[in-house]
Amino acid sequence: MRADRLLSLVLLLQSRGRLSATALANELDVSVRTVYRDMVALGTAGIPVYADARGYQLVDGFRTQLTGLTADEARGLVLTGLPGAAAALGLAEAVAAAQLKLDAALPDALRERSARMRQRFHLDAPGWYQDGDEADHLSAVAEAVWEQQIITMRYETWSDVVSRRLAPYGLVLKAGTWYLVAATDGDVRTYKVNQILELAVLPERFEWPLGFDLARHWREHVVAFRTRLHQGTAVVRFAPAALPRLPHLMGRAVAEAATAGEVQPDGWTLATVPIESESHAEGAFLRLGAQAEVLRPESLRARIGATVSTLATLYELAG
Template sequence: MRASRLLSLLLLLQNRGRLTAGQLAAELEVSVRTIYRDVEALHAAGVPLYGEAGHDGGYQLLDGFRTRLTGLTEPEAGALALHALPGPAAELGLSALVAASRLKLEAALPVALRERAQAIAQRFHLDATNWYTDGDPSPHLSAVAAAVWEERRITIHYRGWERDVERTVDPYGLVLKGGRWYVVAARPGSARPATYRVNQIVALTTTDERFARPADFDLAAHWQAGVADFRARLVTGHATIRLSPAGRARWPVDDAVEGEHGWCTATIPIESVDHAHGELLRLGVDVEVLDPPELRERMRQTANRLAARYA
């Protein structure tokens, strides 16, 4: 959003001194033309910013000018990343900190930028939960978050797929995925972190032991690699199906071959015959399975049983 980019531009100049339009554009991942417009907006807002032409030129703030982004406490500063996620912030017990830090930031902005930020907040809202849940409540979420931040080792009693387990782990980070909280943690001495759903933690004890978080551990990169691996393992085969116009609206497909009466034929990846059978049944009469034969037969048998049940 532009208000955020203007603030970033201002802080870049404040922290690094003179920068060219090209350097600013590279840092903010926008065009040079956008930088020119942003500089004009800062001028109009009363920011003492000037530019010099030439090889050694660039934009620079007047000596002594500082933004009023001061007064944030350490916890408030730590809550800045959750400004766009009021729901998750509340689940973590950080609503008050997020609200306080937001107010201080808004007070520090020039009037024009403050009004712009408030207008954006009134027009855009991010809700990370899905339609069929009120979130992922867990009595241990705040304790896990504190352990992540303080780098404290925890012992958890965890409800696994087959049995409950007790493990002592070093929590590296928390991830919110599809409205559910996960903690990425490694067992002491292990170089391979595992993922635990926070809502499945039955009991938790925070120990007095601290751990050293690996300096090269990138939470976002680790999570994305795990998601890619999960998706790759899900696809074990493919199915060829026909979809009616209504079915296609509910199940969008790529590279579909158009047929008669608006129906199309497409090949889709499937996890297994069992899983595909359950998923495709949701489309009712708007789908026909052509291949593989075992999936088509499963669908036929189910249709016959349904017809007999409702006869």
């Protein structure tokens, strides 16, 4: 809307000082000609803006108090440091507008510090090998969370497709993936949003559970997940070169257990380390190549041996 754009123009000039017509056009994603027309409209409305050879500027000392946040802008405040997440939730424009209004409301000294923070610190949530979560139903889920509306969904688990009726309590962005925390049949569970196949948002609303704290619930969920993560142990010999790689390849718990192991005469370390399922452990130890030898359990050793044998045959044929 033009009124929103005119307000944005005033706030940009108030928070950043003199700006050229081209810079303003780029900020607002409009043409330079549109900026010229809008500046005439601002002058007609009594806003003390003037132009010189270097651009547009407000008269010294002028400050507008039109910095109230809209509902969407208020919702987006928590995401001002995560532009990718804001865009995924459909709040990119609202977050940008909220940031602009906050900058305009700050005293000059604090505004300079805020700008320096944005220049020097950037949060990038996704991992190195992914651009971010592609969740088709994220915006609809977010709206249901905000409006406290019941949802139904078809959801793909690791082994099946199930139907669920949920009260969506909140969304969590973890390592570039969105998770839905929701209640069903009196139990609070966690779902990956990108595994929702079909979604319906119902007009029926639910009451927010008294005392529920999303951040606290998530911390407890992570602790419980890590407790369940390691289902057993393995006795393994590690080459010296493997030990520095363990934190990156197998996690801190395995690395700490290996470091506390017994150094043998040949320089290798014998240790008992925690493992997840044998299928997961097989892949993890194979990443270490010839720098690790699993001794027990025998079933895991046999799995790795069979895979290595198959690989040897495959590469022998390829050669």
